[in-house]
Each structure stands twice: as structure tokens, then as C-alpha cells.
Amino acid sequence: MKSILLTVFLFISSVAFGQIKFIDELNWQKLSKMAQMENKLVFIHLENNRCEQCNEVASIGFGSDLLKDKFEKNFISVRTKIESIEGQTLAEIFRIRSTPISLYVDNDGNILSSFNGSTSNAGEYLKLADLALERKDKKKLSDYEKEYRAGEKSISFLKAFIISRAESGKSSEDLLELYIKELPQDSLKDLKNLEFVYAQGPALDSPVYKTLQSVSKNSSIDSLYSSLPSEKAQQISDAIVSNSFRKSVFRKDEKLAWQTAGFSMKIFKDDPFSANLAYHRNIIRYFRNTSNRNRYVQETERFLDSLHMNMTIDSLNTFDEHAFNKLLAQQKPGKSSKPVSITLAFSAPSQFIIKDLNDNAFHFYEVITNKNDLENALKWSNKSIELLDASREQTLKKMKGAKNFPPMHNSNILDTNARLLYKLGKKQQAIEMQGKAIESHKLTGMPTNSFEKVLTQMINGTL
Template identity: 40%
Template sequence: MNVLINLTNMKQILLVIALTISFKSLAQITFVDPNTSWEELSKTAKKGKKLIFIQLESSECEHCNEVASQGFNGAVLKDVFQKNFVAIRTRVETENGRKLAEKLHIKGALVALYTDPDGNVLTRYNGSTSQPEAYLEQAQVALSRRNGKQLTDFEKEYQNGEKSAAFLKAFIQKRREINMPTHDLLDEYVGKLPVDSISNFHVIKFIYQQGPTMDSRAYKLVQALAPHGMVDSLYKSVSPAEKVAFNNGIIGNTLRKAVETKNSQLAHQAGYYTQQTYHENYQLGMLQYRRNVLWYYQQVKDTASYFGECRQFIEQNYMLMTVDSLKRMDEAALQKSLAAQTPFGPAGEKQAVRFAPPSQQFHHELNDHAWRYYLWNNQPRDLERALMWSKRSMEWHEELRKDKNHLPLGNPAYMDTYAHLLYKLGRKNEAIEWQTKAVEAQKVSGMSWVSMEKDLNEMKSGTLKR
């Protein structure tokens, strides 16, 4: 089953969100002072018998914060949040933001947390969106979970010595419910099971549902002790979506563990696992392998390895591609998707499915890597190379999209990248010209142009940091 690890940064994610920005409207969610401490939030929530909503943001992505502002402006949120939540919006770079992140075991931003006054995370929304319904949906999930056994209850029992297999399984399920890591508990859970339990189909399925890391005891025991063909049978017994979930869990958690421990060997293991899931297409599998390794180098800030690997990766793959080859790729993927649809209705009509052309990932990635070169690289030769990638991303975007009504003036994020690279190369007038185009394209698209316009003004004054 094909698996795709998303390498697209937050800057690019904004382009796939339909926005209607209005900066003069007041937020429908009423936020308390961003410096309000956890103790004050908890006290206020308990007094009003409310839950707590915490939006943790970062200065590294002002676009993302602007998108969230639009989402919070949704009128559908007003009554639910005012009645049920004490809300705060703060940045992880601040002292209070850092303390809140530590309190709730959050390692970064951007994330929306819904907690009870005792610090139990009931649910979370990773990233940002202009769609208020997404925040409302999670609010309703949090409200439905406010009663019953909470995470702190499990933690107290665990600290008091409760380590039975049944308890650990329930503890794992509770953590997974709120998207918290489970690999430490999973290994402990497997250690409590009789050895012959690893032959049990349902036990193996439960382990795979948690996305065990490839260096974990749980994963290694399944590989060593499960009957021959059991894992294959598991994959054959579940839906395509579940197969993808198994693989994405294993790959994603292994990559995150590799980043946390700065273990490049583990990152390569995850990359190889990804490659194996593309057994029908060796070249695409190899492409995914290298994408995952690149993601690892990005996350651990190993810039030397990243620059070398990225340069080879793009020049050996992307720069050899043509628009026609990408169009053929899209057409083949579309036909495969259509063939996979199941009959629906008495007349046997096919079900409608959403189709994302695979070619879009290629220009997304070209832009992403060009932007990272802008952020991390000061060598003129490398910046010129990134400028070429940036230009190619704009060309591909224009050639490949069939609906010209969306982003009618072109892709503003790609123009923004191109302008910044020009500026860093000392080509100020060209940079201003392209950044002006980016701002205009952003305005027409309906997305926030505040950050782009700020950069434009700094380019004009010569104060933009390079």
C-alpha cells in the first residue's frame, strides 16, 4: 500500500485551504490575556465549570497565525466557546507559552489544545485552518469527553504500580485518543503478555494500530515471533485506509523517534520501509525513501547533509522531469483511482472520489526546498540553484493546474519564495517586482497578505533580514 509522508511546510499548506479573509472583523472567540498562567486559567475554568482552549502559536509562521485568526472569526464558534471554554492564544516563544507547552507536554506549535481544568488534554487540532467548523468539531469532541476516566487518572494509577496488561492497553488507548505517543507503554504492554500471545491475530492488529517504531520491542517481537504470513494476513483483512494507517503510523513514529534521538540509521530504516510499500513501482519507492531522509535532515537541522542530499535529489529527479511526463503521471493515477472505485447504487454508478494529482507534490517540494535554501544557505551558487528550482515550481504550477479560476494571478507563495531568493542574491529591484506580484496574487486569492506586504516594505527600505 502506497504511503506518503508529508514534507510540505506550513507555508505551503495555506495554499490548499479555501479562505475568505476579513481582517477588520473582531474574533468571535474571546481570548484572555496571552500571559495568563495555567493556574489562573484552571481557577477561572473551575469556577465557571468550563473547559480550557489553548492556541499555541509560533512567530516562525505568521501566515499560519493569520489563517487561525480567520477560523476564530467564525460566528458559529461564539456561543459554544463563550459558554464552555476559557480561551487563550499565546506563542511558544514567550515565557507563558513555554510554560503552558511544558505543562501539557507539547513540543512545538502550531496546535490547538482542548483541556479540562486539571490539565487533561481532551483533544487537539494540529496546524491551523480558516474553517471555524474544524475548531467547533474538536470543541464538541472535548465536551463529549469531559466526564469519565481521564489521562491523569491513568497516570496516577500507573505511578501507584498498576501495570497489568489490561490496564496498559486501556492507558494506550486513552493516549492514542488524544494523539499522544504510546510507544513506551506499548513496549511495556507487550512485555506483560505471554510469549504465545504474539501468535494471536488480534494482539498483532492492536500493536500495528499503534504504529510501533521499528526499533521498538513490540515491533521486533512481531517480526521475530509472529507466525509466517500472519502480518500479510492482517494487511489483507483490513480496508485500504487501515493499511495506509498501519504504514503511516510505523513510518511516521519511527521518523519522529529518529529525530528525537538524532538517529540517522533509524531514519534510513523508516525510509527503506517506505520504499518497500511501493513494491509495484521501484522508482517511486526510491523517491519516497529519499524524501523521508531529507525530512529527517531538515528536522535535526543537519544542514550540511541536507544541502548535499537535496541538491542530488532534485537534480537527479525533478530537474529531469518535463510537464508532459508529469501530466502522464497524473493521468495514470487518475485512471487507477477510477478503476478502484466500487459500484454504487442500483444502476451500478461509481462512487465519487476526491483525486489529488500526484504532480502537485513535485512543485510543492521544489518550492519548499527553495525556501529552505533561502533560510539556511548563504552561498551564492546554492542560492542561484534554488532560484532555478523556484522558477520551475511556478512554471509547473501554471502548466499543470486545470482550474485557472483558483489563484488566477499565480501561486503567491511560490512568487514570495522567488522574490526572497532574488533579494538575498542582491537583486533588489527584481525582488521588489516579484514580491509586489506575490502580494497582489495573495489579495486576489482571498488569503492574508499582511506578512507578504510587510516583507515587501522591508525589501523597499532595505531592512529585510537576509
């Protein structure tokens, strides 16, 4: 009875003090009517039971004062788990395949903006709320669909329809194919037309992509990429990889998966090391997402043991320096007799080496039972901790031992290590490591509930 009362109390507290007020109604037909009557949009946050920390992070974002007025005035907000009947129904209606996700939709069910994942940064939710409100009174996807069914097929209409689908996060492969057929002959030689089609990320095995390759000479494609800012060119390549990968997983098309991995290497044609990383990451993700456990284990162990386990802090620094110098060389500040200030957004690629080690170690913990494979995963986890420790030590030296330098220990990495220790029967070591994970997470100011729950389960032998 105490646990039930506590649950009710926490639920009421969440509704009463959270800045986004989530209502209990989860039936879409009723939500749609409410939104229509109140002239509001609907904000839907779907989460899951597998990542409690993700849910805690979202709660911090939703609790921000930044969101209170905007969401109360303009949105009917609901929040539920994908495992619930209501959550499954909403996922089916909006064709959601992974959670957590936040949807901003109108009363007709048009997705005006969305956010994949969860964040404590309320500004992200606010930015997407503003974007949804901006699109609220514009022509909706459902309007385009009605006109399309009625026979509208003009080039300008198809282009606008494709853009509307893209804004809703939906595939436009069929529309792109029709759009290309309707274009005047030789129009794909125009870089603007070529850029628009490529920007939609046509899958590598699609008729659209094959048409582009046959009609557009390599010189045209090279001219397109060289004419675009490096960030825009990267976005186009990423979109092609993302859509091709998603399609390969959905169809369990191994041939397309290898083709996608090969294409991802071309993005880094002047950087063999990064090209190799991209290739193997895509292949590993494919076997992992298609639940081909044997191939996933085989490819992951080959990849991490041959490359990541040989990494040192010096090699990571060299990797970062090379990437930064390449980014710097791509900047074109323009001609000026005065000193020019350039602001760069740089993500050190070394952090993704550590992420590779931790993410795959954790996934082994989740799905693997073979002791030797788990021992191997523990080595990867230990390596990720070792590299983070070395990185922190170097940074502190550069900052001359600044006392207030934020901790670089990632509590998630320590949590992964503790879980693997526990699964390997090293209970006491696991408990000690999970305690370190909790202390590390406290320094971030984030809730530690999910970490403490795991520690309790370890102590009780129920994890």
C-alpha cells in the first residue's frame, strides 16, 4: 500500500509543479476534438520503460519556467509510455518506430515538428513549439494529400508536397520519382534542381538515386558538392545514408546495408581513418538493429578489438587535431583588410571512439549471455574509462589544475561497467562501481533515481 500511495503522490506532484501540464486523456479522437475546440495544437511525448534516465532528463526539460506560458496557451499536452495500450495506439496512428520522441501535431494529425530523443534543454522543446506554431496556419500535409488524390501533379505542387512531407518527417521517395519524371528534359543538369532532389536523401537503391546517377554526370555531382557549404554537403550525404540505412533495416536487406556502408566511406574520401570508422559503424548498426546476434558479435569484436582497443590518448589527440584543422581549412571568411572573427562548432571525434566502446559494451550486457563475449565487453568498458581518465588528466594539466573544472567521468560509462561486472558474477565490484556512477552523476545536478534503482537491484540480487 505504501508504494501505491507514493506513486500517486509523485504523479500528483508532477502534474501540479511541472511547468508543462500533462493531462490524463490519451484517446486521439478526444484530443483532436479538444484541440479543435480550444484552437490549440497537441504536444505528445512518447517514452519507454527501457531508459528511465531518458525520462528523468525529459522531466527536467518539461519542468522549466521557459515552457509554462507557451504550452499552456497553445498546446494540449500528453505524456505516456510506448508499452501502454494508449501509447501503442498513438505510435500506430503516427507511425512511430522508436522512442523517446516528442510530436507537435494539429487536430487533423499533421505532424508540424518533432524531436527524437529527450533533453533537459527546455530551449529545444521551445524552439520546436515555435516552429509548429509558425506552421500551424500554413497549408497542411493533409491538404496536399487531398489535392494529390484529386489529380494535382504539377511540378510546383509536387515540390511543395515533398517539402511538407519532409517537415513531417515522412518519406517522399514515391513523390520524388514522379517529380523527376515531370521535370523538363536536362533540368537535372541545373545545380539548384539537383540540390533539391539530393537534399531529400534518396535511398541508394531507389529509382530516384539511380536516375540521378545515370542522368547527372560525375562532374555535375562534384560541382554540386563543391558549390555548397561543407555543412550543407554533409547534411545531404547524411540524409542519403540515414534513409538508406533505415530502409535496409526495415526490409532486412543486407546488400543495401553494405552498399550504405560503402557510401558512408565516400563522405570521408580524404580521411581513410574516419572512412573506416563510418563503414564499420554502419555495418554493426545494421546487424544490431536486425537482431542478427551472431553477425553483430562477430563484426563488433573484430572492429573494436582491432582498432579501439589499440587507441591511446595521444592517438585520440592526433585524431581530434586532424579533424579540427580540416574544419578550419574549410572556412571561407571572405576578403577583408581587417582581422576576421570565426565561430566554429566542433565536436571532437575522439568522444565517439569512447562512445563506440561504451554503447556496444552496454548492448552486449543487454543481449549477450556468452561469458567470453561479456568479458570482452568488460574490456571495452574498462578501455572507455581509461581513455576518459587520461583525457581529463590532460585537460586539467592544460588548465593548470583548475579546481572547478567539471568532471569528465560519464556516469553512464561507469553504470555500463557495473552492470557487466554484475552479469559476470562479480557482485561486490559491481556494487562499488555503481556507487561511483551515482556519485559521478550527482555532480551533473541530474536526478540519480535510475542509477540508485539499479544499485538496489544489485544489492538484492534482482537485476
